[in-house]
Amino acid sequence: MPGSRLTRRDRRAIATGLADGLGYAEIARGLARPTSTISREVARNGGRTGYDPGTAQQATKQRVHHRKPARQQPETGHAVERQLAATLIGTGLPRMSGRVLAALLTTHDPGLSAAELSRHLRVSPGSISKSIGYLEGEGIVRRERIPLRRLERYVVDPEAWFQAVLASAQRNRQIADTARRGADVFGRTTPAGARLFALSRFHQQLTDDLVDRARHWRHVLTEPQAVNQASSTSNVVRSRLASRSSCGPTLGSS
Numbered sequence: 001m002p003g004s005r006l007t008r009r010d011r012r013a014i015a016t017g018l019a020d021g022l023g024y025a026e027i028a029r030g031l032a033r034p035t036s037t038i039s040r041e042v043a044r045n046g047g048r049t050g051y052d053p054g055t056a057q058q059a060t061k062q063r064v065h066h067r068k069p070a071r072q073q074p075e076t077g078h079a080v081e082r083q084l085a086a087t088l089i090g091t092g093l094p095r096m097s098g099r100v101l102a103a104l105l106t107t108h109d110p111g112l113s114a115a116e117l118s119r120h121l122r123v124s125p126g127s128i129s130k131s132i133g134y135l136e137g138e139g140i141v142r143r144e145r146i147p148l149r150r151l152e153r154y155v156v157d158p159e160a161w162f163q164a165v166l167a168s169a170q171r172n173r174q175i176a177d178t179a180r181r182g183a184d185v186f187g188r189t190t191p192a193g194a195r196l197f198a199l200s201r202f203h204q205q206l207t208d209d210l211v212d213r214a215r216h217w218r219h220v221l222t223e224p225q226a227v228n229q230a231s232s233t234s235n236v237v238r239s240r241l242a243s244r245s246s247c248g249p250t251l252g253s254s
Contacts (some may be wrong), residue, residue, distance in 0.1 A: 012230075013031060094131070096123065097134045101156070113154070140157060166214065176203035
């Protein structure tokens with residue numbers, strides 16, 4: 001079959017054709033194979049005068065066995081940006097706003113100007129302006145003046161993620177309050193009242209835990225460098241402790 005590997009029978013037919021003085025094209029037609037397949041097979045296995053089907057079959061098996069797996073291409077920054085944009089869009093952000101936010105999150109610069117965003121995303125300035133307006137309205141992005149230049153750039157406000165958690169918690173709290181009032185109306189011992197009271201307790205507890213954790217980890221958003229340094233220091237300490245423990249008792253230990 002064209003495109004598949006040569007079989008042992010194919011190689012015996014090639015050897016027979018060579019012995020009969022046939023050309024590569026004629027042998028190829030008999031096997032329904034491209035002429036180039038036959039010529040490569042013969043050339044890499046002894047040529048017209050030295051071709052042996054058994055040796056060729058074994059050599060092919062060895063090549064397949066020792067062939068290295070294809071090296072996986074490392075993930076690029078552009079790929080990360082595209083995946084992040086797709087994820088943000090999947091959460092409900094407008095498509096262009098998701099792309100703008102992903103670009104701002106993955107740039108190594110403090111922020112990007114409207115012109116830089118337009119060039120980077122290859123879209124019109126109008127599209128950038130509309131998307132930035134949406135993100136500013138949501139409190140996710142803010143503008144700041146570029147020092148020594150008459151330009152503004154847009155940066156992601158780290159506090160936006162904390163505020164987004166609080167907004168989500170507020171919606172959960174509203175569900176909890178409404179469900180609790182419903183439970184009181186029906187009576188908590190009734191089927192409907194018990195169901196609503198359970199819903200209220202769930203959302204209230206979820207809200208309290210969410211807000212508590214958000215406040216606890218809020219500093220991570222505003223002090224990323226300090227967190228990275230602390231994490232690196234912690235890793236070094238753990239590595240040293242592990243190294244000491246692997247060396248066994250030290251001098252002076254009992």
